[in-house]
Amino acid sequence: MFFYDGCALTGEGFKTIATYANGDPMAIIQKRIGLIGCHPESEKFWYDSYSWMKPYWHNNSHHKLLLGFVDELIQQ
8 A cells, every 4th residue: 555654543433444463443433433544546647756666556457446445434
C-alpha cells in the first residue's frame, strides 16, 4: 500500500478495517465516517517517480480494496 506521511488513528468506538504492519489501525469506520491513513487510490504514475518504487505497483488491486471500504461505509 502506498504510504506517505500517513496519520495515526487512535481512540475507541470505531471498527478497524485494516491495520499497519505494527498492528495500529490504518483504515477505520465510525458510524458514517471513514478514515484511511494510507493511499489505496494511488495510481501507476505515483510509482514511476522513483526506480525503487516501480516493483511495488499493485496493478489496481488496491483500488478494489478502496471500493470495498467505500461499499462498507455507505451501508452504515
